[in-house]
Amino acid sequence: MMHKPLDTLVARRLREARIAAGLTVREAAAAAGIPDHSLLVRYENRVARPPLERLHALAMAYDTTLAALLTERDEAVKLIAAIERADTPTLNRLLAALN
Helix, strand or coil, X not given: CCCCCHHHHHHHHHHHHHHXXXXXXXXXXXXXXXXXXXXXXXXXXXXXXCCHHHHHHHHHHCCCCHHHHHCCCHHHHHHHHHHHHCCXXXXXXXXXXXX
């Protein structure tokens, strides 16, 4: 499997997650506590790299998880977000199924 640079994946995922959340750039920036929406545009266009704290805030604004934004596999995004949100009994069942 050929890997894309992580900044390319994160930029694309930020845009996709924002659109899936139904937010404009201005709305998303406000929801994540980013004072200038043009900074979010720069993140989405790979002009600037968001710090982890900012990525986490954006993930929360988009109702996803930081891990889902950072995964290398597009196919795993929804699965990772679901696992991150799962309660302890569900996680224990999943772990048992893997063993």
